[in-house]
Amino acid sequence: QKEVEQDPGPLSVPEGAIVSLNCTYSNSAFQYFMWYRQYSRKGPELLMYTYSSGNKEDGRFTAQVDKSSKYISLFIRDSQPSDSATYLCAFNSGGGADGLTFGKGTHLIIQP
Amino acid sequence: SAVISQKPSRDICQRGTSLTIQCQVDSQVTMMFWYRQQPGQSLTLIATANQGSEATYESGFVIDKFPISRPNLTFSTLTVSNMSPEDSSIYLCSVVVRGETQYFGPGTRLLVL
Numbered sequence: 001q002k003e004v005e006q007d008p009g010p011l012s013v014p015e016g017a018i019v020s021l022n023c024t025y026s027n028s029a030f031q032y033f034m035w036y037r038q039y040s041r042k043g044p045e046l047l048m049y050t051y052s053s054g055n056k057e058d059g060r061f062t063a064q065v066d067k068s069s070k071y072i073s074l075f076i077r078d079s080q081p082s083d084s085a086t087y088l089c090a091f092n093s094g095g096g097a098d099g100l101t102f103g104k105g106t107h108l109i110i111q112p
Numbered sequence: 113s114a115v116i117s118q119k120p121s122r123d124i125c126q127r128g129t130s131l132t133i134q135c136q137v138d139s140q141v142t143m144m145f146w147y148r149q150q151p152g153q154s155l156t157l158i159a160t161a162n163q164g165s166e167a168t169y170e171s172g173f174v175i176d177k178f179p180i181s182r183p184n185l186t187f188s189t190l191t192v193s194n195m196s197p198e199d200s201s202i203y204l205c206s207v208v209v210r211g212e213t214q215y216f217g218p219g220t221r222l223l224v225l
Contacts, residue, residue, distance in 0.1 A: 088154075096212050096213060100145075
């Protein structure tokens with residue numbers, strides 16, 4: 001079993017739709033959960049960071065963590081063409097002190 | 113966050129040669145990391161580079177192949193030594209700001225022929 005599973009897509013949705021991106025993980029030591037956005041030929045950009053189960057909202061983005069199921073999600077409301085990118089989930093056990101374990105990324109396309 | 117730059121942004125190299133990648137941060141940071149992003153693969157941690165100590169390498173990565181320097185709190189280098197086509201990848205540095213999570217540089221795109 002891979003440590004992190006993430007559907008690579010591509011996921012294509014119409015502009016304005018709600019997007020749901022998901023990752024599952026197997027390492028119970030993971031306590032910090034992140035979502036990064038990566039545009040083509042750019043470095044990953046931090047979108048969301050949380051360390052507790054439940055929801056965290058920031059603008060159009062909501063991160064959801066279910067530690068009991070080892071499942072995290074990122075929801076994007078009112079999706080825009082500018083949201084078209086690859087979305088990476090990332091995990092670690094020690095917060096800022098540890099390197100990150102990444103999913104392969106989901107390629108998202110928002111159709112105008 | 114922090115402003116992170118990497119040099120070179122891209123390069124094409126011949127097998128058997130070495131390339132040194134630079135990572136510069138606009139503020140002092142204690143923890144810095146180097147990652148590799150191979151085509152179609154996850155970002156993979158190569159090593160942790162803290163100022164004042166030897167770099168710590170992840171399983172599958174060795175110092176002879178990927179020597180790292182961290183001379184001060186704003187700068188680090190990663191060298192890819194004796195390159196082969198399998199080393200073709202994007203190499204990224206990241207830094208920890210305010211003890212929280214990591215911010216990434218733009219990456220160095222390396223093609224080995």
